[in-house]
Amino acid sequence: MIKAILERYRQGHRTMAYPDAPLPLPPRFRGLPQLDGGRCAGGCKACVEACPYGAISAEGQLTLDMGKCLFCGDCSRACPNDAVSFSNDAVLASRSREGLIVESGKEFQPASGLEGELLRLFGRSLKLREVSAGGCNACEADTNVLSTIGWDLGRFGIQFVASPRHADGLFVTGPVSENMRLALLDTYAAVPEPKLVIVAGACAINGGPFKDHAEVHNGADGLLPVDLYIPGCPPAPLTILDGLLRLVKKIH
Amino acid sequence: MSFGMKTFYNGASFARSEIPLLDNDTFFQGVVDSIRGGWRVCSYCGVPTAGGATLYCIMSSRGSSGVLGIASTLVGKTFPSLTRISPQLHLFEREIAEQCLVRPEGHPWFKPVRFQKPLCDGEGVWHDSDGGGLLAGVMDYYRVEGDEVHEVAVGPVHAGIIEPGHFRFQCHGEEVFHLEIALGFQHRGIERTLIGGPSPRTMHLMETIAGDTTIAHGQAYCINMESLEGIYAPPRAEAVRGIALELERLANHTGDLGAIAGDVGYLPTASFCGRIRGDFLNMTALLCGSRFGRGLLRPGGLGYDCDQDIADEILKRLENVRVDLAGAVALLWSTQSVMARLEGVGQLKETDAREIGLVGPAARACGLNRDVRRDHPFGIFRMSQIPVITATSCDVYARAMVRWLEIERSLDFIVEQLSHLPRGGGYRNQSGGKLSANSCAVALTEGWRGEICHLALTDDAGHFECYKITDPSFHNWTGLALALRNQQISDFPLCNKSFNLSYCGFDL
Numbered sequence: 001m002i003k004a005i006l007e008r009y010r011q012g013h014r015t016m017a018y019p020d021a022p023l024p025l026p027p028r029f030r031g032l033p034q035l036d037g038g039r040c041a042g043g044c045k046a047c048v049e050a051c052p053y054g055a056i057s058a059e060g061q062l063t064l065d066m067g068k069c070l071f072c073g074d075c076s077r078a079c080p081n082d083a084v085s086f087s088n089d090a091v092l093a094s095r096s097r098e099g100l101i102v103e104s105g106k107e108f109q110p111a112s113g114l115e116g117e118l119l120r121l122f123g124r125s126l127k128l129r130e131v132s133a134g135g136c137n138a139c140e141a142d143t144n145v146l147s148t149i150g151w152d153l154g155r156f157g158i159q160f161v162a163s164p165r166h167a168d169g170l171f172v173t174g175p176v177s178e179n180m181r182l183a184l185l186d187t188y189a190a191v192p193e194p195k196l197v198i199v200a201g202a203c204a205i206n207g208g209p210f211k212d213h214a215e216v217h218n219g220a221d222g223l224l225p226v227d228l229y230i231p232g233c234p235p236a237p238l239t240i241l242d243g244l245l246r247l248v249k250k251i252h
Numbered sequence: 253m254s255f256g257m258k259t260f261y262n263g264a265s266f267a268r269s270e271i272p273l274l275d276n277d278t279f280f281q282g283v284v285d286s287i288r289g290g291w292r293v294c295s296y297c298g299v300p301t302a303g304g305a306t307l308y309c310i311m312s313s314r315g316s317s318g319v320l321g322i323a324s325t326l327v328g329k330t331f332p333s334l335t336r337i338s339p340q341l342h343l344f345e346r347e348i349a350e351q352c353l354v355r356p357e358g359h360p361w362f363k364p365v366r367f368q369k370p371l372c373d374g375e376g377v378w379h380d381s382d383g384g385g386l387l388a389g390v391m392d393y394y395r396v397e398g399d400e401v402h403e404v405a406v407g408p409v410h411a412g413i414i415e416p417g418h419f420r421f422q423c424h425g426e427e428v429f430h431l432e433i434a435l436g437f438q439h440r441g442i443e444r445t446l447i448g449g450p451s452p453r454t455m456h457l458m459e460t461i462a463g464d465t466t467i468a469h470g471q472a473y474c475i476n477m478e479s480l481e482g483i484y485a486p487p488r489a490e491a492v493r494g495i496a497l498e499l500e501r502l503a504n505h506t507g508d509l510g511a512i513a514g515d516v517g518y519l520p521t522a523s524f525c526g527r528i529r530g531d532f533l534n535m536t537a538l539l540c541g542s543r544f545g546r547g548l549l550r551p552g553g554l555g556y557d558c559d560q561d562i563a564d565e566i567l568k569r570l571e572n573v574r575v576d577l578a579g580a581v582a583l584l585w586s587t588q589s590v591m592a593r594l595e596g597v598g599q600l601k602e603t604d605a606r607e608i609g610l611v612g613p614a615a616r617a618c619g620l621n622r623d624v625r626r627d628h629p630f631g632i633f634r635m636s637q638i639p640v641i642t643a644t645s646c647d648v649y650a651r652a653m654v655r656w657l658e659i660e661r662s663l664d665f666i667v668e669q670l671s672h673l674p675r676g677g678g679y680r681n682q683s684g685g686k687l688s689a690n691s692c693a694v695a696l697t698e699g700w701r702g703e704i705c706h707l708a709l710t711d712d713a714g715h716f717e718c719y720k721i722t723d724p725s726f727h728n729w730t731g732l733a734l735a736l737r738n739q740q741i742s743d744f745p746l747c748n749k750s751f752n753l754s755y756c757g758f759d760l
Contacts, residue, residue, distance in 0.1 A: 003586055004520045007579045014527055026534065028541030028556060052452040070456055072547055130413040134440050136756050137415055138463025138544050144413045148526035162411035179367055179388035179437045179759075180416055183408050209456040215368070215441035233546065234463065 015152045019251055023238055030071045030086035031239075037062035037104035039083040050078035053211060062104040066092060066231040067205040093230045093243025097221060100205070100231055110242075111228060113249035118194060122168050123248050126158045128198065129167035129191065133184050134177030134216055135208070138234040139201035143173070145237045158244055164188075169196030169227070175203040175216035176223060188224055198247075200230040200240055208233055255282025257311065257321030262628035265479035265693035268709060271308070272323050279325035280332055283309055287338045290314030291321070292609055292622075294696065294705040295722040296344035298352035300372035304328040305352035308720075310694055310707060318628050320694060333359040340609030343726060349377050351443075363391050366436035366759050371444055389418045389434050396422035396429050404741060408437045415755035423741055431736040431744075433729055438759035446719040450477070450687070459546050461721060462757035467493070467500045467536075468699030469721070469757075470549040472706040475630060475695035477551035480687040480708065485631075487674035489553035494632030495566075495669050496536060496545050498662040501700040503532035505613075505655040505662075508752050509581055512652050515746040516593040524580035531573050535566050553680030563670045574663055581656050594649035598735040598747035602646060608734070611727045612702020613658065614751055616642045617650035624698035638665050651750040687714040699724060701754065723757030 016023060025031070040062060047056050055068035056075055062083065064075075076084045083104075093111040094100045102108055114122060132140050146153040147160065161167050164187045176184060188197070199220050202208035207218035217223060230243040245251040256272050274282065287293065291311045298305035304327045313319040333356035335342040343365060345356040350364055351371045364378050367388045376386060389408060402423055408416035416437035422430040442457055458473040459466045471493055478484055485493070510525025533543035540548035540556045547555045584590050600610075605618035615622055623640040625633040641657040643650035693708045702724030711717040732751045736744060 004583055007524075007583060008520060010579060011524060011576055026537040026541060028539075029537060030541050050452075052456075070546075071542075072456065073541075074452075131409055132413070132415045132438075134438050134756075135415075136460035136463035137754065138460070138466075140413050140415065141464055142543065145526075145530055148530065149523045150527045150530055160413055164409075174438070175440060177438060177440050177759075179439050180408065182388075183416065183437070187409050209453060209460045210440045210442075210445075213441040213445055215439055215444075233460075234544070236543070 032089040035104035039081040046078040047075040067100040070233040090238040111246040128171040129164040133174035133180040135174030139173035164190035172220040198228040202233040257323040297720040298348040366439045438756040442760045462754040472695040476693040485553040486677035490631045504700040511749040552683030557679040600735040648750040689714040725753040725758045
């Protein structure tokens with residue numbers, strides 16, 4: 001017992017100050033895409049061709065759909081004119097599918113908060129049931145991290161709970177494999193109304209690296225009514241936390 | 253003992269015509285004899301043909317020769333099951349049936365593996381009338397009947413943030429007589445999609461076979477691509493790949509020790525390790541921007557170089573983390589209430605572990621001295637060896653202790669490598685050329701869960717006719733089921749964490 005106390009004293013208090021203080025991210029972290037269509041040489045489609053998921057479009061304005069993006073950076077490397085790059089900004093979540101499409105010359109609008117009765121119900125206490133539906137376990141791992149002492153998700157009144165009956169909503173990861181479809185829908189049905197659906201990761205939004213495989217449903221979007229989209233492959237823990245905090249208006 | 257197998261070393265590629273196509277008797281008898289003689293099956297798979305399937309068996313030799321072997325045979329709609337003689341083949345034979353629609357005659361436990369669609373046209377070998385086949389989790393489960401015997405069913409959706417799987421316990425009071433594990437819920441068709449590849453998406457698929465094993469699976473793929481293209485990765489890239497592989501091992505072993513502490517209700521170590529695991533992931537993010545190493549490995553070398561500033565920063569962080577981790581883990585061994593919950597729980601006998609072909613830290617905790625980094629060295633491990641750790645008590649304690657001792661060795665290895673990274677030669681050689689046609693490439697790596705085996709077979713045009721992935725979890729799930737026998741059902745979470753197997757790596 002005394003050894004545990006001494007070790008606790010030595011290692012000290014390590015919960016991060018975020019959101020009161022900024023959280024430094026590794027310099028090579030690829031966050032919010034920065035597009036500058038003005039730099040494009042006429043007819044150049046190098047970035048479009050570099051993306052095997054069709055996340056980038058150069059028809060009209062240059063756009064990048066973060067819902068399809070794995071943030072691999074291949075487009076940025078393919079571009080001869082620095083028109084596509086990724087910033088260090090981890091604020092990426094959106095309340096709508098269209099909101100994930102970043103457009104050259106337009107500022108990205110982060111997720112807005114819940115309103116009215118939903119905010120009154122969930123603003124101070126949000127309990128989520130996680131369903132892992134066919135992914136690679138990276139989204140799950142970086143969601144689990146939020147419950148460690150460094151992040152301490154509980155201090156914001158947000159908690160992952162063991163039963164859908166105890167939950168205010170679902171937190172879905174994975175492309176929704178056919179083998180998990182029924183289990184996902186049953187779990188959704190078991191959550192009492194009113195309920196939220198949050199999809200995290202490229203898989204749950206659009207199929208991710210498994211997009212268009214016959215064995216998956218290209219995400220939970222289309223199977224369930226989605227309230228919050230958190231892009232990334234996987235989303236950084238900060239991206240997930242920021243999205244959740246914006247949803248319950250702890251960050252504006 | 254090698255019954256005419258083609259023998260080769262890890263990371264080699266050769267013409268498919270060099271793989272001996274044996275008659276059925278020689279092949280099946282040879283596999284059985286080799287296993288009796290101490291060889292072990294790394295992978296056993298089928299490629300559908302018009303009238304049945306061609307079966308390929310990749311084996312690892314006994315002892316320190318580093319030799320691998322491969323042989324093949326052509327079968328019709330059925331083939332003899334060897335599972336009764338060599339239990340380590342039981343899942344492989346079921347997988348061949350599920351993927352190629354050829355039936356292993358006499359299989360004692362013939363059930364679906366992933367509830368997947370076959371890789372060829374035709375009707376599955378299981379039907380609704382005999383317990384399912386395509387509806388995930390629906391099959392005939394083993395049942396114990398009798399007074400006071402009851403069944404506990406868990407999953408696929410579990411209480412924590414973990415992957416889906418279905419567990420059926422046959423219990424007598426608190427005691428588990430039998431545990432049956434049904435997987436396949438994470439099946440997303442990776443192997444089927446790879447046929448005809450590679451494509452620009454292929455590297456991403458390799459990185460997401462099991463997200464927590466991005467580097468180990470990524471490296472196995474890179475080795476295969478490099479040998480099929482006839483290129484090699486620069487020395488600096490091999491060193492950084494080794495560093496990334498050990499960082500992956502450190503992060504996961506640390507997380508597992510924390511989770512084991514959490515499951516016996518000892519929160520100090522659980523809390524410390526949860527945080528320190530993140531410290532290791534963040535070091536990988538320094539290398540490539542992703543905590544899981546996405547984008548770091550590419551055929552031909554690396555996606556990102558490791559410059560001196562990054563090497564220095566990781567070295568500095570490692571120094572602090574080593575002290576924190578040692579302090580956190582030492583609490584486990586010096587706390588009697590923890591040790592009482594680890595010792596003697598979830599024992600898996602060495603003979604059983606050997607029979608089912610267990611790999612990785614779970615095997616080493618049963619006294620099986622096997623580690624791909626030493627037995628079939630690849631990349632940097634051809635130049636720099638990491639000592640192999642074993643334990644003999646075969647219980648949760650052994651699996652925890654092996655992890656801690658491996659952590660210490662991995663820390664030493666990374667410090668040594670970062671202190672003198674090879675200079676010159678760049679970090680990536682040109683890749684993307686044509687793969688050699690009608691060839692076979694095999695790569696083994698030692699992921700943090702154990703042996704990973706990737707087999708690539710190319711066709712006339714240099715495209716994949718088959719890309720077979722064997723995750724260590726494919727060998728090890730049965731070990732968890734056996735470790736639960738005659739244990740308290742309340743010890744399941746603890747035993748499960750001590751194996752910490754992958755659902756997605758198994759389900760593919």
